Amino acid sequence: MNTLLTVKNISKTYQKSNVKAVSNVSFNVNSGDIVAFLGSNGAGKTTTLKVILNLVSPDQGKIFFNGQDVTHNNLLLLKNSGTLLEGSQNMFFALSPIENFVYLGGQRGLSRKDAKKNGLAIMEKFNLIEKKNTPVAELSRGMQQIVGVCCALIAKPKLLILDEPTLGLDLNSTKTMIKMLQFSASKGAGIIVTTHQLDFAQRVANRILLINHGKLVLSDDIKNRLEQLNQQTIFLLKLSRAISENEKDKIVALCKLKSITQNNYQISVENQKDLPQVLKILSELPIENLQTRTKDLNDIFEDYARD
Numbered sequence: 001m002n003t004l005l006t007v008k009n010i011s012k013t014y015q016k017s018n019v020k021a022v023s024n025v026s027f028n029v030n031s032g033d034i035v036a037f038l039g040s041n042g043a044g045k046t047t048t049l050k051v052i053l054n055l056v057s058p059d060q061g062k063i064f065f066n067g068q069d070v071t072h073n074n075l076l077l078l079k080n081s082g083t084l085l086e087g088s089q090n091m092f093f094a095l096s097p098i099e100n101f102v103y104l105g106g107q108r109g110l111s112r113k114d115a116k117k118n119g120l121a122i123m124e125k126f127n128l129i130e131k132k133n134t135p136v137a138e139l140s141r142g143m144q145q146i147v148g149v150c151c152a153l154i155a156k157p158k159l160l161i162l163d164e165p166t167l168g169l170d171l172n173s174t175k176t177m178i179k180m181l182q183f184s185a186s187k188g189a190g191i192i193v194t195t196h197q198l199d200f201a202q203r204v205a206n207r208i209l210l211i212n213h214g215k216l217v218l219s220d221d222i223k224n225r226l227e228q229l230n231q232q233t234i235f236l237l238k239l240s241r242a243i244s245e246n247e248k249d250k251i252v253a254l255c256k257l258k259s260i261t262q263n264n265y266q267i268s269v270e271n272q273k274d275l276p277q278v279l280k281i282l283s284e285l286p287i288e289n290l291q292t293r294t295k296d297l298n299d300i301f302e303d304y305a306r307d
């Protein structure tokens with residue numbers, strides 16, 4: 001798959017607040033990629049997206065689209081991308097979804113007929129077709145979000161940049177969103193999606209970018225990273241009493257022990273050869289409940305998005 005977007009060494013300090021929001025960030029988005037761009041509040045995700053879209057000018061670094069430098073002249077990027085940015089509206093609230101599709105589709109070179117057809121086909125998938133003539137201002141927040149995503153997808157762009165597209169969406173709409181994004185990626189689109197919903201990120205994306213205090217701290221294939229993490233065995237234990245100091249010493253000599261709540265513990269066995277010995281220690285504890293669990297994106301996030 002070819003590289004659609006290259007972000008190279010971008011940095012941005014906001015003069016007003018003197019905050020270094022983005023620090024030397026680099027990554028690629030390939031055709032067919034769904035990249036989950038994750039990080040805590042204020043980590044620098046939106047600023048990075050705004051630099052890509054030339055809405056914020058970087059202090060250093062370059063943006064390339066299809067190999068062409070679009071850092072300061074992003075017409076090519078805008079022509080080939082669909083965006084949904086947090087807090088800024090990519091549609092007109094006084095207009096209905098259909099009117100927005102026709103206007104925004106027209107800007108992207110679509111005929112009225114095709115703009116309507118594309119927009120309504122997406123609304124239908126979200127079961128929202130009966131609202132096609134209702135002004136966007138009169139829709140619920142979740143519905144507005146869906147119409148925003150329809151507008152971003154209207155011209156079947158090569159690059160999709162979606163800032164928190166699942167904000168306010170119910171379970172069914174989130175599932176539809178996952179299917180739509182995966183369908184677009186299967187047709188060759190490259191997608192960057194920011195979200196705080198890690199289960200959504202894990203279900204939709206094939207790659208993860210994690211930013212912390214403006215610095216990219218992880219860029220990896222999600223499956224690979226989870227497979228690596230799940231070489232470990234994790235036990236969740238509920239005991240009838242607290243672990244004694246002596247028991248604690250035996251456990252931490254072999255594995256990691258984390259106290260969750262009173263009498264509830266998590267034990268992570270990193271080395272499989274230690275498992276028989278760990279099981280022996282566990283068999284001597286007053287266990288009320290024992291579960292094993294696999295690691296997920298929450299664990300990656302906890303490891304990398306610390307202060």
Ligand SMILES: Nc1ncnc2c1ncn2[C@@H]1O[C@H](COP(=O)(O)OP(=O)(O)OP(=O)(O)O)[C@@H](O)[C@H]1O
Nearest residue numbers: 014016017019021039040041042043044045046047
């Ligand atoms: N226009 C601005 N002027 C000054 N500082 C800003 C501006 N926009 C963002 N910042 C600061 O830059 C940092 C990064 O903000 P940004 O919006 O990029 O984070 P984010 O990762 O998108 O956060 P969230 O998940 O909360 O949306 C924050 O400390 C924020 O206060």
